[in-house]
Amino acid sequence: MEDYEKLGVFYLGRPYQITSGKPGDGLFLYDSKDLVTHAVCVGMTGSGKTGLCISLIEEAAMDGVPTIAIDPKGDLTNLMLTFPGLSKADFRPWVNEEDARKKGMTPEEYAGQQSQMWTNGLASWGQSGDRIKRLRQTADFVIYTPGSQAGIPVSILKSFAAPPQSTIDDAEAFRERVGITTSSLLGIIGIEADPIRSREHILISNLLSRSWQQGQDVTIASLIQQIQSPPMKTIGVIDLESFYPAKERFELALALNNLLAAPGFENWLEGVPLDIGSIMYTPEGKPRVAIFSIAHLNDAERMFFVSLLLNQVLGWMRGQSGTSSLRSIIYMDEIFGFFPPVANPPSKTPLLTLLKQARAFGVGVVLATQNPVDLDYKGLANTGTWFIGRLQTERDKMRVLEGLEGAATTAGVTWDRSKMEQILAGLSNRVFLMNNVHDDKPTIFETRWAMSYLRGPLTRNQIKLIMDPIKALKPVEKPDNSPIHDFAAKASPTSTNVAQSARCQPPVLPPKVQQYFVPVRQVQSGSSQLKYIPEILGAADVRFADLKTGVNFIRNVFISTPVSDSADAVDWNQSRETRLAVGNLKSVPESNATFAELPPIAARADSFGFWKREFAAWLYQNQKVELMKSSVFNEFSKLDESERDFRVRLQQLARERRDAASDELRKKYAPKFTTLQERLRLAQATVQREKDQQRQQQMQTVLSFGSTLLGGFLGSKKLGSMSRAKSTFTGVSRSMKEGKDVDRANDTVESVQQRINQLQAEFNSDMAGLAAKFDPLTESLVHVPISPKKTDINVQLVTLGWFPYWIANDGNKTPAW
Secondary structure: OOOOOOOOEEEEEEEEEOOOOEEOOOOEEEEHHHHHHOEEEEOOOOOOHHHHHHHHHHHHHHOOOOEEEEEOOOHHHHHHOOOOOOOHHHHHHHOOHHHHHHOOOOHHHHHHHHHHHHHHHHHHOOOOHHHHHHHHHHOEEEEEOOOOOOOEOEEOHHHHOOOOHHHHHOHHHHHHHHHHHHHHHHHHOOOOOOOOOOHHHHHHHHHHHHHHHOOOOOOHHHHHHHHHOOOOOEEOOEEHHHHOOHHHHHHHHHHHHHHHHOOOHHHHOOOEEOOHHHHHEOOOOOEEEEEEEOOOOOHHHHHHHHHHHHHHHHHHHHOOOOOOOOOEEEEEOOOOOOOOOOOOOOOHHHHHHHHHHHHHHOEEEEEEEOOHHHOOOOOOOOOOEEEEOOOOOHHHHHHHHHHHHHHHHHHOOOOOHHHHHHHHHOOOOOEEEEEEOOOOOOEEEEEOOOOOOOOOOOOHHHHHHHHHHHHHHOOOOOOOOOOOOOHHHHOOHHHHHHOOOEEOOOOOOOOOOOEEEOOOOOOOOOOOEEEEEEEEEEEEEEEEEEOOOOEEEEEEEEEEEEEOOOOOOEOHHHOEEOOOOHHHOEOOOOOOOEEEOOOHHHHOHHHHHHHHHHHHHHHHHHOOEEEEEEOOOOEEOOOOOOHHHHHHHHHHHHHHHHHHHHHHHHHHHHHHHHHHHHHHHHHHHHHHHHHHHHHHHHHHHHHHHHHHHHHHHHOOOHHHHHHHHHHHHHHHHHHHHHHHHHHHHHHHHHHHHHHHHHHHHHHHHHHHHHHHHOOOOOOOOEEEEEOOOHHHEEEEEEEEEEEEEEEOOOOOEEEOO
């Protein structure tokens, strides 16, 4: 069988002759770069659509391309059922016992039959357990179950976090993000809101927009509070009470509160964050097939989650660099209801945006359905590849033809409707028509045997069974709401002693000593007392500039450090980062607060001048930026980019360079092969010519020899006889010479052929070496430190700051900021 393990191609099946009903010659290999222009797969139940799409995901995983797969029905969970041993024991826990009963078999017998069938099926397509083993080694497979603990739960909190500044600055993208989030949230509480006419939609959109533009994250709880007491007095030009009275706003707040208090809703708030970059790759940079199983959710919950997920995908995608190579796949099975031709559910807008924009970022969107009439084919006009299987009704065929014609018109390619109708009418199970705008004509192919065991949808208990061992190795992440540092836990003994005595007013300080108060943000717990404890604040701008790495940015440093009454009153090595900004500081404290004792040294103006100089020196010695460098790609990591993210980015770069290197390698060897082929042709022509000359000389020698014998026999004159003998001897010599010429020509042919074989071996070796050469996961990265110049350090202030704490009755203190 032809080798299908090639760079950048997916092994999906083999050509199929629809007229004879038999497979054609060779293999059907799909270029992964074609998927950047998206794909849609259509076929009725039993057409083999699920097997084809699972095979596509398997091939992408084998090529190191991550996939986010949305699974409304449960079929995609079969991607977890890959058994390298292909043993009966592997299949036994997962066989459908009802199917076994219908066939009159015990579950054990049926598992044995399925094991043998899968072993034979894979072998008939040139596959084995070894390939399944490589699949499991190449990619990580995980089932996520939002709203459930069966698989890995997903926290939706990140979906309400403020989007990145790049999204906020893009007016259209930001408006889209706000609208989709609002529609999804209202949808889950049963409100189908029109973005233009619905007061609920307009109010929540304004609240989200205002908070996000200020960089503030939103939770459902905080949104409930804002609905009751909005931070604005007008909506548009109408005052808030006239637009949406408080009594009616309370009903909306109550509906959201009921959602928050509903049994089981806590499952939506705990689990891994909905962070697309972290979901697509493991912490080690290994690509992941992330299966989002949503079969257990009701329709409103499915729409809510899918919309939020697609929103996060859009936000992640816009932060990536452009590429023409396939970076990742967003696959959605059974798209029915999420992309309708008439209605406009929350999921439709992000799907349309992905279809229009994702190709520029190397993100391929694949949509599958068995109900063609429920797809918006106008929205799919930009889809480059159509996989069409057996269809159930004439209406389905007409809608598919309509979509194909639209795609052909968009791509500017010729379209033969009648021929396409004939092909669609002749499709059988597991036989698909591929219409690819990158190819000259449509292709009919038979799908290969899937490596995953296609047993049908897994139940929630089965998902739990398969995911529990994985969850044990990957603890569920909880939302991290902790502050950057814990002042109470890390405070020095000296500062703790200073805090023991208290006063009700801040100390009176000289005019040149400024003092600021950190605002209180944490709500009082029980009967705790608010108390301010002094620290020294330091704020500075530190520029890092390096031409070689391209680094040129300013880091805003804002830290605090305890102050004591000792000789070394301020030690910047004990400082801690704070999320505060100078503009957040207040000039007056909260009422009813007490104050810890201020060390006398902190009340002297000259102390702050000294501490400012020490602060600048400390920044020069300690503020550094460390980048990672890939020597193979001569590429540096970005600022604050983890090794895992850097390696993920290098993998995309490796694919791009691998594709380019493959083309360059072919260009490099092509002239050499052409030259050697020409030399071989000339050498073979020389052999033929020398052989012809040898035969002519041998014939001449034979004639001369015969003439000599005849002359002697007839008694010719002695002189004439000697002349003929001499001529005969000369002919024999020439014949021997021609024979040697033939041998030399043959040697030349053999030498050229050996050089061609050697060149072919060199080419194969170089091609095989490309994969090893472009493997960023095994490369040892070089760490490159970058330090600022003294002249690039600008200290803005060193001043006294008061930090608020809640002091409990037992003396324990909790940060109040």
